[in-house]
Amino acid sequence: MQDRHTLTPRERDVWSRLDRVDDPELDEPLTDLGFIEAVSVGDAGDVLVCFRLPTYWCSPNFAFLMAEGIRDEVGALPWVSRVAVQLEDHMCADEMNAAVNAGRSFSEAMALRPELGDLGEVREKFARKAFQRRQEAVLLALRTLGLKPADVAAMTLSQLERTRLHDPEAARQLPRYLEILRARGLATAECDPAFPDPDGRGLTAAGYAERMGELRAVRINMEFGGALCRGLKETRYKEVVRIDGEPTLVDFLHDRVPARQTAG
Amino acid sequence: MYKTPDGREIFVVDGHTHFWDGSPENQRNVHGKQFIDCFYAYHTNLSPPEERWEKSKFEKYSEDDIYNDLFVEGPDDMAIVQTTVLGDFYKKGFGNVERTIKMASRHPERFIVNGAFDPRDGEKALEYIHYLKETHNIQGVKLYTAEWNGDSKGYKLNDPAAYKCLELCDKLGIRNVHVHKGPTIIPLNKDAFDVHDVDYAATDFQNLNFIVEHCGLPRLDDFCWIAVQETNVYAGLAVVLPFIHARPRYFGEVMAELLFWLGPDKILFGSDYAIWTPKWLVEKFWTFQIPEDIAAERGVQLTDEIREKILGLNAARLYGIDVEAAKARLAAAPVSIAAE
Numbered sequence: 068m069q070d071r072h073t074l075t076p077r078e079r080d081v082w083s084r085l086d087r088v089d090d091p092e093l094d095e096p097l098t099d100l101g102f103i104e105a106v107s108v109g110d111a112g113d114v115l116v117c118f119r120l121p122t123y124w125c126s127p128n129f130a131f132l133m134a135e136g137i138r139d140e141v142g143a144l145p146w147v148s149r150v151a152v153q154l155e156d157h158m159c160a161d162e163m164n165a166a167v168n169a170g171r172s173f174s175e176a177m178a179l180r181p182e183l184g185d186l187g188e189v190r191e192k193f194a195r196k197a198f199q200r201r202q203e204a205v206l207l208a209l210r211t212l213g214l215k216p217a218d219v220a221a222m223t224l225s226q227l228e229r230t231r232l233h234d235p236e237a238a239r240q241l242p243r244y245l246e247i248l249r250a251r252g253l254a255t256a257e258c259d260p261a262f263p264d265p266d267g268r269g270l271t272a273a274g275y276a277e278r279m280g281e282l283r284a285v286r287i288n289m290e291f292g293g294a295l296c297r298g299l300k301e302t303r304y305k306e307v308v309r310i311d312g313e314p315t316l317v318d319f320l321h322d323r324v325p326a327r328q329t330a331g
Numbered sequence: 332m333y334k335t336p337d338g339r340e341i342f343v344v345d346g347h348t349h350f351w352d353g354s355p356e357n358q359r360n361v362h363g364k365q366f367i368d369c370f371y372a373y374h375t376n377l378s379p380p381e382e383r384w385e386k387s388k389f390e391k392y393s394e395d396d397i398y399n400d401l402f403v404e405g406p407d408d409m410a411i412v413q414t415t416v417l418g419d420f421y422k423k424g425f426g427n428v429e430r431t432i433k434m435a436s437r438h439p440e441r442f443i444v445n446g447a448f449d450p451r452d453g454e455k456a457l458e459y460i461h462y463l464k465e466t467h468n469i470q471g472v473k474l475y476t477a478e479w480n481g482d483s484k485g486y487k488l489n490d491p492a493a494y495k496c497l498e499l500c501d502k503l504g505i506r507n508v509h510v511h512k513g514p515t516i517i518p519l520n521k522d523a524f525d526v527h528d529v530d531y532a533a534t535d536f537q538n539l540n541f542i543v544e545h546c547g548l549p550r551l552d553d554f555c556w557i558a559v560q561e562t563n564v565y566a567g568l569a570v571v572l573p574f575i576h577a578r579p580r581y582f583g584e585v586m587a588e589l590l591f592w593l594g595p596d597k598i599l600f601g602s603d604y605a606i607w608t609p610k611w612l613v614e615k616f617w618t619f620q621i622p623e624d625i626a627a628e629r630g631v632q633l634t635d636e637i638r639e640k641i642l643g644l645n646a647a648r649l650y651g652i653d654v655e656a657a658k659a660r661l662a663a664a665p666v667s668i669a670a671e
Contacts, residue, residue: 122372123365158365284552287584291549294578298376299369 077108080144085116088136091190092129093293094197101300102133104155112148114141119155121299127159128189134163195265196285198251201244202262203282208237216275224248225257332661333406333613333642341617341639342654344646345401345410345609347509347544347569347601350431352423354391362479363420374606377573382611392605394434402441402666405609407602408643409440409652413473413509414447419480432467440660443650445471445509450493451480457499464503470650471507472500473544476528489531497536506539507649508532512554513545513570526554533561540649542599545570551585555592565649566593568641569601575615583621590631599649600642613642 071079085106088097097103097118104117116137120130134152141150154160166175205227209219211234228245232238248254253263262270262278270278333341353367371389388396401407412435414426423430428446435442446463448456463469477485486493488510500508512526526547533541544567547554558564566589574582589598600616602609617638626632647654 122369124369158362283584284588287551287581287588288549290578290581291551291585294574294581295373295376298577299372301376 081106081141084140087140091132091193094200112146114147115151117153121296123158198247198265199282199285200289201240203286204237204240205244208232208234217272220270220272222261224254224259224261227261332408342643343407344643345407345602346599346646347567348410348412348604350397350412350434351425352391357421359420359422366420370606377577379576400608406613407609411443413445416447445473447473450496456496460499473509475511487528489528501538508539509542509544512543512547526550530557533564542567558593565597567599567601569603572612573607583625587621587625587629587631591629595637595640598641599646
């Protein structure tokens with residue numbers, strides 16, 4: 068991860084904005100996933116952001132959404148005059164970069180490839196999943212605090228806002244859940260129920276088990292992608308090199324050598 | 332044969348293996364390079380460190396390697412070799428059925444070679460299916476619905492052209508259709524790995540078995556729903572199983588879902604060799620327990636009886652393998668390091 072202490076104030080601004088861009092499929096920030104390769108800031112307030120995905124084949128839909136997110140978030144900084152986004156080592160890199168550099172919107176670039184489907188539809192589909200995944204993390208944490216299904220079903224937005232969670236993953240997800248809950252208009256007033264489903268239907272004690280089953284299914288699917296993507300990003304551009312079956316220095320550096328071999 | 336810690340002998344059918352050539356000499360273009368690179372990343376990412384291969388061996392391994400890794404070092408009794416052609420990426424195909432048949436002919440008692448076809452080839456696909464049956468007597472095929480073919484970036488099993496091919500398979504007795512529905516390696520098509528087309532095909536072709544490789548992940552819930560409705564839809568564990576090492580709790584959750592929805596008779600072991608080797612997968616699987624809280628939630632758990640079904644008996648049923656007869660035959664032809 069980027070050491071932010073060595074950055075200029077403007078570079079730090081850009082990285083902070085990039086923390087707000089999520090991979091839509093995984094609902095994790097690009098900066099956590101290690102997808103951002105480089106940020107450069109010119110004297111005229113022009114910014115170049117290079118990013119790279121775990122494989123050459125990663126879905127172009129998601130790549131477009133991420134590029135759009137980068138452009139919009141960084142472009143929102145008051146001192147930024149121009150943002151260029153550069154996707155590297157991807158099967159659609161040339162097309163996408165050309166669209167960016169020509170100032171065309173991603174939707175226009177998409178229009179040339181109808182088989183990719185409608186970007187808005189994809190965005191909505193994955194926003195729902197993100198909402199569900201964040202909700203499950205919060206519900207599971209509340210359950211371990213000893214709350215019963217009837218308790219969480221009755222919980223309001225303001226009660227949830229005052230709740231403190233200790234599990235690190237739940238503590239990370241709670242503000243993210245509250246943010247998406249409000250952004251989607253699913254709970255706005257203090258007394259609104261805190262755990263509607265993505266269509267706004269409330270949670271009941273009787274429906275608790277079924278809801279958790281649905282949420283678990285969403286998470287299992289997302290985690291599969293998440294685990295693969297993180298691992299693939301880590302191993303892309305690295306190869307295992309063995310000479311006469313013995314691990315080399317590179318293997319030690321990358322922690323690829325099993326303990327029993329290093330012990331002797 | 333896998334020998335359990337308490338001495339029982341378990342018959343293992345590896346439902347998903349490959350004999351590929353991803354070497355630079357066979358790559359047609361950058362896509363071919365990127366494809367094998369991506370497989371290699373799966374391999375290094377999910378294998379335990381001591382099981383990782385160097386790149387050149389991974390790109391192209393020998394006839395001796397596959398025999399050794401599956402049957403000598405590995406616990407497999409029999410292996411089903413799938414053919415993934417990717418003709419747009421590789422000059423002679425990533426998998427080439429003739430090359431695989433030649434390899435398998437050294438040990439016909441151990442290998443079952445599946446063919447492949449592309450419905451978008453129209454009449455030629457039908458002729459090719461005839462050829463595969465008449466020349467090689469294949470029992471199954473591997474279909475890759477997201478394969479590129481000219482301008483097309485994928486197809487669906489319920490496309491009319493695909494139905495013609497499936498009708499012919501039905502007629503000729505090619506009963507096992509392995510469908511790659513998994514991680515989006517080539518996802519240019521809007522969603523060529525969407526699983527719903529399996530639902531239509533499985534309903535309309537009751538004599539065929541549809542083995543959904545990689546369980547449709549990351550669409551496990553859609554897949555489970557379909558597999559519950561359709562008696563002839565099965566789950567192939569390739570790619571899912573290696574999570575047993577990297578993310579055991581996660582693997583437990585997936586197994587709990589599969590056992591809850593599909594039951595123990597519709598899940599098939601597959602190593603996805605050479606992405607992974609079967610030895611460590613089977614060893615870990617035999618001792619794996621679904622974590623207590625997850626098991627309690629779904630009311631399911633792996634038992635020795637269930638593991639034995641998943642590791643071999645289920646695939647044996649689909650492929651008409653008489654397990655006792657196969658055991659006797661294999662005992663008479665014990666594994667040995669292949670002669671030079």
